[in-house]
Every structure is written in C-alpha cells, then in structure tokens.
Amino acid sequence: MVNITKENAKKIIRIEGEMTIFNAQEIASSIDISDCKEIEIDLSGVSEIDTSGFQILVALKKEAIKKNLDFRIIKSSDVVNNLLQIYRVENI
Numbered sequence: 001m002v003n004i005t006k007e008n009a010k011k012i013i014r015i016e017g018e019m020t021i022f023n024a025q026e027i028a029s030s031i032d033i034s035d036c037k038e039i040e041i042d043l044s045g046v047s048e049i050d051t052s053g054f055q056i057l058v059a060l061k062k063e064a065i066k067k068n069l070d071f072r073i074i075k076s077s078d079v080v081n082n083l084l085q086i087y088r089v090e091n092i
Helices: 024-029 051-066 078-086
Strands: 002-007 010-019 038-049 070-076
Touching: 010 024, 010 051, 024 051, 038 051, 038 078, 051 070, 070 078
Parallel strands: 010 038, 038 070
Antiparallel strands: 002 010
C-alpha cells in the first residue's frame, strides 16, 4: 500500500506491506513525484522487499535527480535495512 501526503512543496511517500515482484508494478504506478521539490520516503512499514522493490527505490531516486528534487529515505524497516546491507548500499 502506498500513501502519499503533501506538505507545501514536499511529498511524503509511505509504503507498507510487501515490495516484491508480485506488486512492484502496482506500487510504481501509484507513485507520482510531480508538483514537489522534496521527496521523503517512509519504508518503516515494509514487511518484505526483493530486487523489484529495490529497483523501485533506485528508479525514484534517478527520477528525483533528473528533476532536481531533494530525495531521502526518512525511515526504514529491518527488512529494508538488511537488503541494503546485502547490496552494500548505505544510502539510496
């Protein structure tokens, strides 16, 4: 589930549940980063993540860079942290 709130020029994207190949398309298509200058991602509610979920995060960051937006992950669950450690990525 994706929940997006907007505070002035900042969008806060909260993703809960699974970020896997089985729902990656649904997650990716529900995220819109237009009309903002900052993006904050809250992954504290992610219960499972695989390479498809990781690819969504990388694609979001690339799009943010392309649009010159501030991008940061503000919270993440243990499963997200574990995946980032496996990929040896400290910060997306």
